[in-house]
Amino acid sequence: MATVNQTGVSEFLLLGLTDDPALQSLIFSIFLSMYLITILGNLLIILAVSFDSHLHTPMYFFLSNLSFNDICLITSTIPKMLVNILRQDQSITYTGCFFWVCFVLVFGGLDNCLLAVMAYDCYVAICHPLIYTVVMNPHLHVPLVLLSLVISIVHALLHNLMVLRLSFCTDLEIPHFFCELAQIIKLACSDTLINNVLVYLVAGLFAGVPLFGIIFSYIHIVSSVLRMPSSEGKHKAFSTCGSHLSVVSLFYGTGFGVYISSVVTDSSRKSLKQWLQ
Template sequence: MESTNHKAISEFLLRGLTEHPALQPLIFSLFMSMYLVNILGNLLIILAVSIDSHLHTPMYVFLCSLSFNDISFSTSIIPKKLVNNQVQDQSITYSGCLTQSDLVIMFGYLENFLLAVMAYDRYAAICHPLRYMVIMNLCLCVLLVMFSMSISIVFGLLHSVVVLHLSFCRALEIPHFFCELTQFIKLTCSDTLFLNILVYISSCMFDGVSISGIIFFYVHIVSSVLRILSSGGKHKAFSTCGSHLLVVSLFYGTGFGMYISSSVSDSPRKSEVASVMYTVVPQMLNPFIYSLRNRDMKDALRKFLGRIAFLV
């Protein structure tokens, strides 16, 4: 098969979901609705926490960081899909595809780290309540968020640098609605051994370490809660972790479903649907999970919306 260097590539074609003209309005409406719900929900979380001094605690600092990451994650994917749908042109430039792939990797890794950091925060709150504010001081919170962002950016850029040195085949069609790295790699005619090793190592680092950390912290949390004598105390302790556990289950559950779907099924359509569930749905539902299950967050949102209504 004839190949070409990346400098000769002008664009890729995103052949994801469906090209049936009659379904394009439905797909546009679906993605637009999910994107608007994502943006509005996460922005409300960020603004409510920012204006309510009672929520200026480590837990809500991490929640704001997660909301910002969720907005960024979806923004790196959905707007391009909406534009392509409207102009009926599924092309994306080489630099645009590389940038999108880099951003998806970066925000995906950052999501992993933030969920692990939030598990550590709940571990400190429940297992060491008297020393919680000493352990989770503002300096440590900022350092944890900055470290998570830095290492995610470094690994995202590292993937891009490696991909830049690949040559690609002429058939530059990606059977997906965004530039996913695994689909990107399948188009290359170059040796991908180093890139595959890099993907494997980074996946082990981010997914493996994050999941292991979350499991470790929650084992200690459950052990501490079970030692609480009163049922009210147990319920209160578990309720502080309920929202985070739901978000973790949703993120890793959909991610695992996408991996299984791509591994056991040869159907591109099933893989694309699984990718939607992983890259769009968790980010859209996270604000509802935290706001509906958290009394302080509901009070803050009620105050914030009340102020907006008063100004209007």
């Protein structure tokens, strides 16, 4: 394949979830419904936390920030996909694609950090209730969110700046419905060793450390709950962390699902191309 300098690349082509035109309307309906339900649900959470004084606690403060970030994350991916289906145009500009990658990395990374902060909040509340108000004092809430945001932005800019140094081939098809970092790196014709090492190294640190923190927190939470003498106390503790644990499972499960679908779709398309050739 011929190599072109990245400054000459005008657009990428998003292949989406399927090539079957008959399924496009179904996919559009499903994703539009998911988008509207997600937006409405998160807005209701934000409004409830804002107007109910009983919910002005650290846990609900972080939850409202997580809900706002989820709105930003889904808005940075789904609307463009829906517009592409309506217009029957899967192309996206070079600049637009890299902005898309940056937004997904920032909001996805911020979700990751906020879930770890919320796990720590649950850990302190259940395992060390006597010092909870001292550790999770009001002056700590905003700095934790801002620190998470700064880390996420640095993480996103690091990857984007490293990708900008690459040169791309004439085959600029992305086997996904949004611009994914790993898929863009695969399209490069120049050496991507540094980029691949950086992806795995930073992903291991940036995703692994918060995930380890969440697992560590819940090991201690479960251990503390099991030692509680009353069933009422156990029920209250599990109900406190149950919603957070559900969000954690949904977030990492969705991320894993997106990765698997990307790998499977990419492999099936390559197999089809080889068979046609």
